[in-house]
Amino acid sequence: MSIITRALGALGLERRSGVAGGDSYWSGFAGLRSSPVNEETAQGVSAVYACVQAISETTASLPLILFKRSGEDRERASNHPLYAVLHDMANPEQTALEAREYLQACVLLRGNAYARIVRGLDGQVRELWPLSPDRVTVLRAAGKLAYDYTDGNNVLHRLLAHEVLHLRHRLGDDGVLGVSPIAAARGVVELAIAESEHGVSTFRNGAKLLGVLKFPGMLKPDQRQAIKESWGSQYAGAGNAGRTAILEGGVDFQSVSMSLEDSEWVASRQFSVEEVARLFRVPPTVIGDLNHGTYSNSVEMARQFVTMTLRRHLVAWEQAIAKQLLTEESRRTYFAEHQVEGLLRGDSVNRADFYAKGIAAGWMLPSEARRLENLPTIKGIDNAAPSAI
Known part of the structure; x- marks a missing residue:
């Protein structure tokens, strides 16, 4: 327990990291990599980046409308200050x-997203300012x-709960912070990164098989180092791919490594996606x-x-x-809803x-159908005979 943690405990405060589990979460894993798997390294995996973008872009681009209840019906509360904050x-x-x-990307990558709430003199929300989760401690x-x-000038600000919009991924055991998919299944992303690095390393060496040079006699240390450097400069790397090696003095080259196909690297990459x-x-x-997509199931998966x-x-x-x-009073009248139609x-x-x-069944009017298709209103279309529509 650190001095800061003990001091906070003495004051009745409990400190939590801005990311569920904090740094200690990662230290319990004996992984494939020496560097940590975090939101930045994870986005280096194209499948992770694509998933985060697909969810965050779609969520953000959907119209988020503030509605006002009016009896059994509802109407857009376009005059409410919060409407413009959410929509414009x-x-x-x-x-x-x-x-x-x-904010949605922060939820997916870090498990938590925070935004500072700015209210007007009337108590209504006028602005939302996203905060970096790395600079927030709960x-x-x-x-x-x-x-x-902590802002960009290293000035600490204490915000109360009603001053922060806190979005969480699946709630953690502490009941306060969310757990991101990357934190919950670190090994999946770690393996994908390792496979990517393996491919990069292979192609940097010209996509050639590694092997050994066999000499008929013993070599001195300085000879061994000179031959290693000479061979690497002439035949290693993508720029030297395809060059013909010249062996003399009874030297023989013997391959000892597996190709990408032998190690099923290509199949592993597909499985990681x-x-x-x-x-x-x-x-x-x-x-x-x-790979497994057709026209029919792609349409259905888009709906899913x-x-x-x-x-x-x-x-x-x-x-x-x-x-x-x-x-609490506004919740009885107003509510926000995404338009996914x-x-x-x-x-x-x-x-x-x-x-x-x-x-035909009578539960929809022609004018409503035109409105859903973003077509201009036709006066009297709802009163026209069905054959005239």
């Missing part, structure tokens, strides 16, 4: 898409959470893995991406907004069939 501009420097994309004091944030996609619950076709992958993240945003950005619409034939059946 998060703060004077960042659009809503940019801020939400960054504290618990007298049963309540607080957030210590599937493993990473499974880790983030993203259908492989969404991140460009079409919305219903099975995005749903948890979208609900997390909506509930966090209700909890942190709306007062555009992702689930399907092709034009299926949409036309859907609208036709809805209009």
Whole structure:
């Protein structure tokens, strides 16, 4: 226990790392690499980057609308200050898409995302400023959470719970911090990085098999070093690939290494893509893995991406907004909701069939169908005879 931790304990404070598990989380693993696997090194794996971008870009680009309840119906609360923060501009420097994309990526890579809440004199949220999770430490004091944030000038700011929007991935055992997929399944990402580095190293050496030079007699240490350096300068590296080696004096070259095919490196790389996609619950076709994709199942997997992958993240945003950005009284009237209809619409034939059946059954009006298709309003279309539509 550090001096700082003991001091905080004496004051009734409990200090928690900005990332679930902290540095000690990684120290318990005997891994393949000497360097840590973190959000930066993990994004070097294309499958990880693609999964994070697929979820964060889609989540941020979906319209996030603040609605006002009106009896059994609802209407857009476009006059509410929070509407513009969620839909247009998060703060004077960042659009809503940019801020939400960054926060969602932090949730996936670090398990937690934080944004400082700026309220007006009326108590309504006017701005959201994303904070780097690496600069945030979560504290618990007298049963309540607080957030210590260190800005770019190394000035420490103490923020109370109502001043921070905190988004979490799956909640950890402490009930405070979320656990990212990378932290939960570090070995999957670690293996993918090791495979990538193996391929890079192989191609740097000209994609040639390693081996040994066999001499008929004993070599002196200085001779051995000179031959090693000479051989490496002439035949190692991608620039020397394909050059013909010249052996003399009874020297023989014997290969002792496996090729990428012998070690099933290519198959392992493909399996790592599937493993990473499974880790983030993203259908492989969404991140460009079409090995098992067809036209029909790709369309279905795109829908599963919305219903099975995005749903948890979208609900997390909506509930966090209700909890942190709306007062108890406002929650009775206002609520935020993502508009996902555009992702689930399907092709034009299926949409036309859907609208036709809805209009024929009487639960949809022609004007509503046109509005869903972003078509201009036609006056009196709802009163026209079915044959005239």
